[in-house]
Structures are given as structure tokens and as C-alpha cells.
Amino acid sequence: MNVLGIDIGGSALKGAPVDTKTGKLLAERHRIATPDVLAPKDMALAIKELAAHFNWKGPIGIGFPGVVHGNVIRTSANLHKDFIDLDAGKLFSKVTGLPVSLVNDADAAGAAEATFGAGKGRKGTVLLLTFGTGVGSALFVDGILYPNSEFGHLKIKGKSAECFVSAAAKERKKLSYKKWAHKVSDYLNQLETVLWPELIIVGGGISADYKKWFKYLKLRTPIMPAAFLNEAGIVGAALSAKK
Structure with a gap:
């Protein structure tokens, strides 16, 4: 199964299609700088732009820097405060027209390392x-x-x-x-x-x-x-x- 993985950071979002069986990127990573703090709708448009870069039509997984329960964000220390208590998965899915799931960004990195990397x-x-x-x-x-x-x-x-x-x-x-x-x-x-x-x-x-x-x-x-x-x-x- 191939999934578009996106990592939202404090100054940029980065993403690439990933082969989830091997953990390998299927294309060169693409980065969109976010020097300004983006409100949720603007972040959703940036995610749409990143998906369009790869002409992506499949599922999207997104790592967010904050506590995530399901697809609802509970904390947003370094991003826009309007993310707090927002069902960002629903918003991002609506804007991109694609299925979206959210996870805490460090939990995502840890899962990659536990599955394929240093913690395997x-x-x-x-x-x-x-x-x-x-x-x-x-x-x-x-x-x-x-x-x-x-x-x-x-x-x-x-x-x-x-x-x-x-x-x-x-x-x-x-x-x-x-x-x-x-x-x-x-x-x-x-x-x-x-x-x-x-x-x-x-x-x-x-x-x-x-x-x-x-x-x-x-x-x-x-x-x-x-x-x-x-x-x-x-x-x-x-x-x-x-x-």
C-alpha cells in the first residue's frame, strides 16, 4: 500500500509518497515553507498543494506537532491556536478530497524507526x-x-x-x-x-x-x-x- 506521508513542522511541511511495506520514499521529498503561522484552512490548502505536486489521488497520513486524539488536535504549541480541539482530519480531507489520517509527529517518527529503523x-x-x-x-x-x-x-x-x-x-x-x-x-x-x-x-x-x-x-x-x-x-x- 502506498500512502502520501506529510510531516507538518513549525516552519515547513514536507512530504513524499511512501511504500508502507518497505518504508522507502517513492519520490523525492517535497517541501513547502511556512514562514508565517498558518491558520487551519491555509494549512489545508498547503497540504492540497503538496498532494497536487505528486498528482496524488490516494490516502494521506499527516504528522502534526501536538497531541492528537483520533483526528482531533488537542494542543498546538508551535502552530496556530485555532488547531486546538479541531477535527483537522475532517478539514484536510474536505479540502483535498482525499482520505486523511492524523498522528502526533514524533509518534510518527517513532513508528518509522520502530518498524524499519534504529528501533526495529x-x-x-x-x-x-x-x-x-x-x-x-x-x-x-x-x-x-x-x-x-x-x-x-x-x-x-x-x-x-x-x-x-x-x-x-x-x-x-x-x-x-x-x-x-x-x-x-x-x-x-x-x-x-x-x-x-x-x-x-x-x-x-x-x-x-x-x-x-x-x-x-x-x-x-x-x-x-x-x-x-x-x-x-x-x-x-x-x-x-x-x-
């Missing part, structure tokens, strides 16, 4: 974190997902952790990889204390540069980059539509 066949507790505009998280125990784990919003100095350790925070504060990695290390140490994961997988665009900053982390847990790097969310979003 791993037993025990596996934590996936995506560092981008915010910090997404997905928690698996023996390959089973605990959905909508929002560890990026744990509090540091009264604010969400992602305000300090996201890739966007690194750029905003003009931190070197070393200084940023020290902050990330402190954050991961907190998660280690609470969750005792047996593997940490890191996704998001900055995962491609893991050799520049993993060496500065001081962890007891093995850590590795996502096998799909920044495409994990696309693949996982497609898998969500397969179910």
Missing part, C-alpha cells in the same frame, strides 16, 4: 526525540507505543524544555554545538532518571549532524541517530494511514 526489533524502553522548532518525543516499550508523550514540555526554569534544547533554540541563541549539547545532555539526564530508557534515538534535521554533538553528551543510555534522519516523520505518517 528492540525490546525494553526506547525513547525517540526529535529536535526541530520544538522537541517531539515518542516512547516505546517492547515495540508498543505510549501515544502523545510530550516530554519536550517538561519544565526548565518555569518554561518548556524545548525553549532551551530545541534546534530552534540553538539557532536563536547562536550556541555552538558544544554549548547546546551540554544543555541537551542535562535535559536527557532528567529523562534518564524518570524513564530509564535502554535506547535513545534522535531525529529531526539536526540529527544529520550527530557527529558534531553526540560526543559532548554525558549519558548512561546508548544513543543513536534515527535511521531515517529527518524523513522519519514522513514515513511514520504514511504508516498511520495504513492502519
Whole structure:
């Protein structure tokens, strides 16, 4: 089954058709920048544009950066507040004229890694974190997902952790990889204390540069980059539509 996987981020949406049997992209990833915060109807039009780019007529799976119950969005920390409590699946399906399913974006990335990537066949507790505009998280125990784990919003100095350790925070504060990695290390140490994961997988665009900053982390847990790097969310979003 082939599905158009779309990963909605804080500054762009990215997508490609995916072979859900293998996890492979069937075309080059297409990106639509969203420098302005899009209201739901405008986001729906951007999704329609992305589908039209591939002349897509089949099902669409979409990863959204927030808590998702069914196709209803419950939180929207980094996107338009009108998404909160919206049946976005219904809206996106109406605008595109295609069947749409939604999933939390980090859960999508985690599903891709658990099915085809760095977490495939791993037993025990596996934590996936995506560092981008915010910090997404997905928690698996023996390959089973605990959905909508929002560890990026744990509090540091009264604010969400992602305000300090996201890739966007690194750029905003003009931190070197070393200084940023020290902050990330402190954050991961907190998660280690609470969750005792047996593997940490890191996704998001900055995962491609893991050799520049993993060496500065001081962890007891093995850590590795996502096998799909920044495409994990696309693949996982497609898998969500397969179910």
C-alpha cells in the first residue's frame, strides 16, 4: 500500500509518497515553507498543494506537532491556536478530497524507526526525540507505543524544555554545538532518571549532524541517530494511514 506521508513542522511541511511495506520514499521529498503561522484552512490548502505536486489521488497520513486524539488536535504549541480541539482530519480531507489520517509527529517518527529503523526489533524502553522548532518525543516499550508523550514540555526554569534544547533554540541563541549539547545532555539526564530508557534515538534535521554533538553528551543510555534522519516523520505518517 502506498500512502502520501506529510510531516507538518513549525516552519515547513514536507512530504513524499511512501511504500508502507518497505518504508522507502517513492519520490523525492517535497517541501513547502511556512514562514508565517498558518491558520487551519491555509494549512489545508498547503497540504492540497503538496498532494497536487505528486498528482496524488490516494490516502494521506499527516504528522502534526501536538497531541492528537483520533483526528482531533488537542494542543498546538508551535502552530496556530485555532488547531486546538479541531477535527483537522475532517478539514484536510474536505479540502483535498482525499482520505486523511492524523498522528502526533514524533509518534510518527517513532513508528518509522520502530518498524524499519534504529528501533526495529528492540525490546525494553526506547525513547525517540526529535529536535526541530520544538522537541517531539515518542516512547516505546517492547515495540508498543505510549501515544502523545510530550516530554519536550517538561519544565526548565518555569518554561518548556524545548525553549532551551530545541534546534530552534540553538539557532536563536547562536550556541555552538558544544554549548547546546551540554544543555541537551542535562535535559536527557532528567529523562534518564524518570524513564530509564535502554535506547535513545534522535531525529529531526539536526540529527544529520550527530557527529558534531553526540560526543559532548554525558549519558548512561546508548544513543543513536534515527535511521531515517529527518524523513522519519514522513514515513511514520504514511504508516498511520495504513492502519
